[in-house]
Amino acid sequence: MSRLPPVRVIRAATAVRTALAAVTRRMVPPEVGLLELASGFMATHTLYAAARLGIADVLAAGPRSASEVAGEVGSDPDATARLLRACAGLGVFRQASDDRYELTPLARGLCSGTPDSMLPVVLMLGDPSYQGPWGRLTHVIETGRPGAEASLGEPMWDYLDHNPGFAATFNNAMTRLTALDWPTVATAYDFSRFVTIVDLGGGHGQLLSLMLAAAPAANGVLLEREAVIEAAEEHLRRAGVLSRCRLEVGSFFDAAPTGGDLYVMRRVIHDFGDEQAAAILTNVRDSMPRDATLLLLESVVPPGNAPHLAKSLDLDMMIFVGGRERTRGEFDALLDRAGYRMVRVIPTISTISLIEAVPTAAGR
Numbered sequence: 001m002s003r004l005p006p007v008r009v010i011r012a013a014t015a016v017r018t019a020l021a022a023v024t025r026r027m028v029p030p031e032v033g034l035l036e037l038a039s040g041f042m043a044t045h046t047l048y049a050a051a052r053l054g055i056a057d058v059l060a061a062g063p064r065s066a067s068e069v070a071g072e073v074g075s076d077p078d079a080t081a082r083l084l085r086a087c088a089g090l091g092v093f094r095q096a097s098d099d100r101y102e103l104t105p106l107a108r109g110l111c112s113g114t115p116d117s118m119l120p121v122v123l124m125l126g127d128p129s130y131q132g133p134w135g136r137l138t139h140v141i142e143t144g145r146p147g148a149e150a151s152l153g154e155p156m157w158d159y160l161d162h163n164p165g166f167a168a169t170f171n172n173a174m175t176r177l178t179a180l181d182w183p184t185v186a187t188a189y190d191f192s193r194f195v196t197i198v199d200l201g202g203g204h205g206q207l208l209s210l211m212l213a214a215a216p217a218a219n220g221v222l223l224e225r226e227a228v229i230e231a232a233e234e235h236l237r238r239a240g241v242l243s244r245c246r247l248e249v250g251s252f253f254d255a256a257p258t259g260g261d262l263y264v265m266r267r268v269i270h271d272f273g274d275e276q277a278a279a280i281l282t283n284v285r286d287s288m289p290r291d292a293t294l295l296l297l298e299s300v301v302p303p304g305n306a307p308h309l310a311k312s313l314d315l316d317m318m319i320f321v322g323g324r325e326r327t328r329g330e331f332d333a334l335l336d337r338a339g340y341r342m343v344r345v346i347p348t349i350s351t352i353s354l355i356e357a358v359p360t361a362a363g364r
Helices: 007-026 030-038 040-053 057-058 066-074 079-089 119-125 128-134 137-143 147-152 154-164 165-186 206-214 226-238 275-287 308-322 328-337
Strands: 101-103 196-200 219-224 245-250 264-265 293-298 340-347 353-359
Touching: 030 040, 040 057, 040 079, 040 119, 057 066, 057 079, 066 079, 066 245, 079 119, 079 226, 101 226, 128 147, 128 308, 137 308, 147 154, 165 206, 165 226, 206 219, 206 226, 206 264, 219 226, 219 328, 226 245, 275 293, 275 328, 293 328, 328 353
Parallel strands: 196 219, 196 264, 219 245, 264 293
Antiparallel strands: 293 353, 340 353
């Protein structure tokens, strides 16, 4: 693994980018700035179309004209030329002097089958099943209730159980995002000191496989819904760690596996409001040995008005499942309510932080 820059360096670079963005906004009339912000959805759908058509994979073989691309992906030549032109305006693809298009560094992230591909994430973000609930945001703000059910016809988790196509898209994106976060997590935290690592709601098992690779003497336990467990077993087998794993079908609303010394939840608690989150954490605490550690991998909302992904994810959680992103103080209060003592919050160079806690005597 290549050496990652320190958190302070990334924060300084982010501050510079934020300042430059602010200067750029001040260089245009406010109405133009608002128009640019409100038009942001167009970029999402432009990238999604290119991703669905597999255009990056075609251009990975070398520059192609718009008509050649259209011939290979089975699309309309004129419409394809206009899509490629729009993508090039976003820095995704580049038009050469002979009117053929080629990949840019950004476009390489849309290629399939590469370790750094962001294709699964783009396919989720642009999917109609994901975009539809976002169209209900105003209603969510007015009522304080999730908008996914009104858009999808049933609550989000039920929809995933009943729609295997979107469920695969969703879980593939979560697997990719887990891998994206992992280098920063592995740099910030030592997993090798634990004997049994329990991953609660760990999806396809990507995070568990990475933690076990970093802790070769440890065993793992994955708790997941029945609809996900088969795919998780296959992923853990391919990762070469299945022999060290136990897979349990169940819900952390009922109980957590016993006997672990590290209990991990990655972007789980943000799916729930305070009442449900406290209930989950309490169930986990009741199953944990007294000397075990809880590790939450979550975004922590920073103070102030600087841009941060957590502030947009907060709306995302509110729309889909009624959850929320939290500040450090809110995590501290939630953990205390559920019978834990926060030990530390470890920032990383990504948008995720590691929140370490232990059960309190009073909570047992």
